[in-house]
Amino acid sequence: MRTISHAMTNRGLMKTRIVVKIAMAMAVCLAALASYGSHASGQVVISEIMYNPDSYEGNSNENKPNLTEWIELYNAGEEPIDLTGYLLSDEDGQTEAMPPATMLEPGEAMVIVPSGVSEAAFHEAWGSGEDGPTQPGEEMGEVQEDDTPHEAMKKYRVLALGGWTDGIRNLANSPSPKNEILTLIDKAGRVVFTVNYDDQGDWPSDSPDGSSIYLLPQHVRVRDSANQGEQWGRSVMGQHGGRGNVKTSVYTGMDFGSPGVVVVGAAGTE
Numbered sequence: 001m002r003t004i005s006h007a008m009t010n011r012g013l014m015k016t017r018i019v020v021k022i023a024m025a026m027a028v029c030l031a032a033l034a035s036y037g038s039h040a041s042g043q044v045v046i047s048e049i050m051y052n053p054d055s056y057e058g059n060s061n062e063n064k065p066n067l068t069e070w071i072e073l074y075n076a077g078e079e080p081i082d083l084t085g086y087l088l089s090d091e092d093g094q095t096e097a098m099p100p101a102t103m104l105e106p107g108e109a110m111v112i113v114p115s116g117v118s119e120a121a122f123h124e125a126w127g128s129g130e131d132g133p134t135q136p137g138e139e140m141g142e143v144q145e146d147d148t149p150h151e152a153m154k155k156y157r158v159l160a161l162g163g164w165t166d167g168i169r170n171l172a173n174s175p176s177p178k179n180e181i182l183t184l185i186d187k188a189g190r191v192v193f194t195v196n197y198d199d200q201g202d203w204p205s206d207s208p209d210g211s212s213i214y215l216l217p218q219h220v221r222v223r224d225s226a227n228q229g230e231q232w233g234r235s236v237m238g239q240h241g242g243r244g245n246v247k248t249s250v251y252t253g254m255d256f257g258s259p260g261v262v263v264v265g266a267a268g269t270e
């Protein structure tokens with residue numbers, strides 16, 4: 001009896017070991033799939049948020065889109081990313097999906113604006129990068145000696161997306177832990193990037209109006225989560241591509257940001 005029960009125990013142990021081995025193999029497969037998934041969606045980040053421009057934002061009582069808000073995306077990875085079908089969401093709703101063949105090359109930045117404002121209108125105010133690195137707004141401040149981002153400014157795309165008025169609505173000027181929770185979602189419905197920006201605590205102040213917030217160079221590629229205010233900076237003239245807009249019929253105020261320019265630094269550097 002003892003021998004039989006011993007044999008049975010051994011058999012039980014073997015079974016347990018096999019089950020454990022299968023579970024471990026499955027875990028390895030799942031981990032590989034997960035890393036493939038994150039690889040597939042690449043390293044696209046929300047690199048800058050203009051949520052409280054000095055330019056006229058529209059009257060929310062009239063339910064008009066806030067045309068002068070914008071969001072910058074950046075490909076921090078080493079492979080082109082197909083953003084087709086990607087959309088932005090927050091706790092209010094979501095935008096329309098990005099159109100077919102929306103590619104973002106490694107190191108390329110793209111600006112997302114509400115439908116109703118054109119790429120030409122944005123470039124008119126902020127510069128297109130085609131006419132030299134420090135245009136426009138260079139007359140508004142001195143370019144600093146180490147201001148390589150200006151040199152790095154190149155032509156960038158501006159994509160107008162519908163779904164701001166009835167979807168994500170505006171980007172709150174008085175954000176809180178409950179809003180805005182900006183999330184970039186890929187065409188498979190996976191969350192690629194999320195940030196719950198704020199203007200208090202560790203977060204850059206947005207007072208006075210007009211300055212965007214942007215991921216600091218050392219955190220473009222290295223983050224635990226983007227929900228840490230100290231990882232973001234407030235745009236100022238002449239730093240990390242920061243420049244002012246030229247006033248136009250759409251961009252009526254004096255805003256500061258670095259649309260089209262993302263400075264990437266090594267971890268641990270400032």
Ligand SMILES: [Ca+2]
Nearest residue numbers: 092168169170
């Ligand atoms: Ca919103």
Ligand SMILES: [Ca+2]
Nearest residue numbers: 051052171173
């Ligand atoms: Ca706003």
Ligand SMILES: [Ca+2]
Nearest residue numbers: 048258259261
């Ligand atoms: Ca930027």
